[in-house]
Amino acid sequence: MDLVKELGPLLSAEAAAEAPAAGVEPADLEQAVWVRLLECGPARPVEPARWLRRAVRAEARRARRRTRREVPYGHRPDLVGGAQPEGPGFEQRLLDREQHRALRSAVARLPGRCPQLMGALLSPRDLTYREIAGELGISQGSLGPIRSRCLGCLRRMLAAEVAAPGLRGRER
Known part of the structure; x- marks a missing residue:
């Protein structure tokens, strides 16, 4: 039980930091992590703090x-009077899909290490900068400037391919 005392404050801080982006309460995240720890059995993680963050x-x-996947019962249009399901049409x-194809194509045409960096940043594995x-094989401190340059290149490339946004309420 000393593991609970040792990791409790770190878990509270990590859960409080991650919960808003996940759309859950920090206490729910904490509980899920404690359950995960109990599922490991009596074996203590080798690096408890790193294990906890992950x-x-x-x-x-x-x-x-x-x-994203769960839909409350009250919001199912197909259950009420045979109404057509809402959502994006064909x-x-x-x-x-065409926008995603154009973005993937533009990312592939970026110079230097940009395609690999953008691929890593957009990875579903949710990688940290480290x-x-x-x-x-890049220093962690150079990721931000490289990312900024890559996004600038991508922005310039897509500006020619994608229509510019409207004036958004400003008069001509």
């Missing part, structure tokens, strides 16, 4: 996926 991030990702899905730097 477990919190994994539970936060799981919560984000769950909130045309909108086609346009979305992990990305290790995978790409």
Whole structure:
């Protein structure tokens, strides 16, 4: 039980940091991580603090996926009088796919290490800067400036391909 005392404050801090982005309460995240620790059995993690941080991030990702997929019963239009389900129509899905294709194509045309960096940043594995730097063989401190340059290049490339946004209420 000394593990609970040792990791409790760290878990509270990590859960409080991750919970808003995951759309859950910090206490729910904490509880899920404690359950995960109990499922490990009597074996104590080799690096408890690192294990705990990874477990919190994994539970936060799981919560984000769950909130995207779960639909409350009261919001099912197909259950009420045979109404058509709401959501994007065929045309909108086609346009979305075309936008994703254009983005993937533009990322692939970026210069230097930008395609690998953007791929790592957009990875579903939810990598930290330290992990990305290790995978790409780049110092962690240079990731931010490189990312900024890559996004600038991407912005310039896509400006020619994507229509500029409207004036958003400003008069001409």
